Amino acid sequence: MATTRTFKVWRGDAKGGEFQRFEIEVDEGMVVLDVLHRIQARQANDLALRWNCKAGKCGSCSMEINGKPRLACMTRMNSLPEGETITVQPLKTFPVMKDLVTDVSWNYEQNRRIPKFQPKPRDSDGAYRMYQEDVDRVQEFRKCIECYLCQDVCHVLRDRDGREQNSFVGPRFMIRLASLEMHPLDTADRIPAVRDEFGSGMCNITKCCTEVCPEHIHITDNGIIPLKERVVDRFYDPIAMLMRKIFG
Amino acid sequence: MAPHPSAVGGHVEGFGATERKDGWWVEPAVTAVVFLTFVVYTTWAALQGVHYHWGPYLSPFYSPLLFAAPGDEAGLHHAWFGAWPTWWPSFLPASPAVLILAFPGSFRFTCYYYRKAYYRSFAGSPPGCAVGPLAGNRPYRGETFLLLFQNLHRYAMYFAVLFVFILSYDAIVSYWWDGRIGVGVGSIILTLNAVLIGAYTFGCHSFRHMIGGGTDCMSCGKATLKYGAWKKATWFNERHMEFAWLSLVWVMVTDLYVRLLSAGVITDLNTWSR
Ligand code: SF4
Numbered sequence: 174m175a176t177t178r179t180f181k182v183w184r185g186d187a188k189g190g191e192f193q194r195f196e197i198e199v200d201e202g203m204v205v206l207d208v209l210h211r212i213q214a215r216q217a218n219d220l221a222l223r224w225n226c227k228a229g230k231c232g233s234c235s236m237e238i239n240g241k242p243r244l245a246c247m248t249r250m251n252s253l254p255e256g257e258t259i260t261v262q263p264l265k266t267f268p269v270m271k272d273l274v275t276d277v278s279w280n281y282e283q284n285r286r287i288p289k290f291q292p293k294p295r296d297s298d299g300a301y302r303m304y305q306e307d308v309d310r311v312q313e314f315r316k317c318i319e320c321y322l323c324q325d326v327c328h329v330l331r332d333r334d335g336r337e338q339n340s341f342v343g344p345r346f347m348i349r350l351a352s353l354e355m356h357p358l359d360t361a362d363r364i365p366a367v368r369d370e371f372g373s374g375m376c377n378i379t380k381c382c383t384e385v386c387p388e389h390i391h392i393t394d395n396g397i398i399p400l401k402e403r404v405v406d407r408f409y410d411p412i413a414m415l416m417r418k419i420f421g
Numbered sequence: 422m423a424p425h426p427s428a429v430g431g432h433v434e435g436f437g438a439t440e441r442k443d444g445w446w447v448e449p450a451v452t453a454v455v456f457l458t459f460v461v462y463t464t465w466a467a468l469q470g471v472h473y474h475w476g477p478y479l480s481p482f483y484s485p486l487l488f489a490a491p492g493d494e495a496g497l498h499h500a501w502f503g504a505w506p507t508w509w510p511s512f513l514p515a516s517p518a519v520l521i522l523a524f525p526g527s528f529r530f531t532c533y534y535y536r537k538a539y540y541r542s543f544a545g546s547p548p549g550c551a552v553g554p555l556a557g558n559r560p561y562r563g564e565t566f567l568l569l570f571q572n573l574h575r576y577a578m579y580f581a582v583l584f585v586f587i588l589s590y591d592a593i594v595s596y597w598w599d600g601r602i603g604v605g606v607g608s609i610i611l612t613l614n615a616v617l618i619g620a621y622t623f624g625c626h627s628f629r630h631m632i633g634g635g636t637d638c639m640s641c642g643k644a645t646l647k648y649g650a651w652k653k654a655t656w657f658n659e660r661h662m663e664f665a666w667l668s669l670v671w672v673m674v675t676d677l678y679v680r681l682l683s684a685g686v687i688t689d690l691n692t693w694s695r
């Protein structure tokens with residue numbers, strides 16, 4: 174059954190803007206992205222928003238819905254209390270281009286800073302071999318759809334100077350670092366850089382990245398904390414340091 | 422279509438500022454209450470120096486009992502090194518708990534799970550996801566600089582593992598009284614305490630790292646002990662928050678039970694028929 178809902182959508186560009194209110198008919202089964210498309214079709218033809226797959230897989234439709242970083246295509250209307258005005262805003266952490274579209278290119282710059290995969294030599298028969306249990310851990314990280322919701326919610330980037338100073342690459346790229354560092358075939362050592370350049374110490378494990386990840390990647394428990402532990406091995410645990418000196 | 426004035430993106434700024442409409446503050450508020458209760462109760466119980474043992478039971482806040490409290494003859498059979506040392510400075514509280522509490526205390530304080538809880542509840546850093554932090558505009562250094570000590574969690578973990586064995590020993594001893602095997606409500610409480618502390622400790626991120634998480638090739642195709650142990654630690658790690666809270670509350674319950682018995686407020690149901 175169709176109902177009428179009130180939307181408060183932010184409209185504007187880098188120079189500024191304001192919320193605009195829309196009363197719009199919502200049908201059963203709709204997601205927020207559907208409603209935004211209906212607003213675009215019927216009431217605001219020039220409303221800018223990004224989307225591609227409408228299946229939670231391309232990571233394009235990231236925005237803030239009722240104050241929470243979410244994918245518009247995965248936010249069902251019936252999960253938002255009836256009678257409540259739905260506030261839709263662009264991501265806070267990245268510069269606004271127009272309406273709900275932000276410029277997330279800072280993330281691509283971070284990605285480029287990360288030393289790439291360096292596989293060890295092939296076996297004598299020319300094959301690379303690895304075992305499922307050894308790649309289980311890194312496979313979880315491959316689920317990332319690069320929606321940057323975790324980057325948006327991370328308070329180091331969102332409310333502090335982490336992004337401006339490039340002092341922290343953010344949770345998405347800590348995950349990328351973890352997937353490379355834990356890879357059984359990789360030979361590169363990124364641990365000193367994890368601490369000194371990528372800022373593992375900036376994260377205080379408040380876990381907001383994990384809370385918003387639409388792919389349910391355990392960003393902190395399985396990615397960032399294991400990296401922090403590897404940093405501890407290298408820099409803060411004299412017993413581990415001594416063992417390395419003796420046994421190489 | 423009335424316009425609402427706002428900054429770029431319409432995001433509100435300042436401590437606690439958010440567009441969230443759910444009860445995001447409930448979790449940090451409950452955390453703060455339970456945590457403060459624990460700190461106040463533990464401090465009070467640790468400074469008492471009395472009523473920390475009864476029969477075969479020993480309060481976990483006083484275990485291992487290195488020296489029995491001054492004048493506590495009955496406690497001597499729990500003590501590892503006998504009576505309270507005469508060299509103990511008089512300006513320090515003469516309670517056996519003060520000798521050991523720093524170890525489990527620092528383990529919990531530097532625990533990766535608890536960091537989330539208290540950074541949100543007490544430091545407001547941030548108080549909730551997508552909610553304005555307490556110190557928004559000041560330079561932020563995370564866990565570098567002053568909070569570098571969080572990296573000592575590794576050491577706290579080594580001691581915590583030792584404490585699991587000590588508390589398990591206390592639990593086993595609690596089934597033994599004057600040469601007779603038996604069981605009391607207290608034995609069960611002490612056993613549960615050892616189990617919960619064990620479940621919390623073996624789910625520690627540092628522990629999981631040390632027993633296998635630090636290697637990239639955990640099995641290399643062979644069914645290694647290391648891989649099996651890492652998987653078990655992972656099971657506990659996935660439930661780390663639950664065991665953190667359960668064990669925190671239960672350790673208070675255990676102390677309180679022994680304390681009430683010792684003070685004669687309650688009686689223990691047991692098979693030794695006392
Ligand atoms: S846990 Fe770390 S990376 Fe994740 S949101 Fe919090 S500070 Fe950012």
Ligand code: SF4
Nearest residue numbers: 317318320321323386
């Ligand atoms: S880790 Fe999760 S939240 Fe972050 S970019 Fe990837 S899918 Fe999105």
Ligand code: FES
Nearest residue numbers: 226227231232246
């Ligand atoms: S449209 Fe692809 S994730 Fe939402």
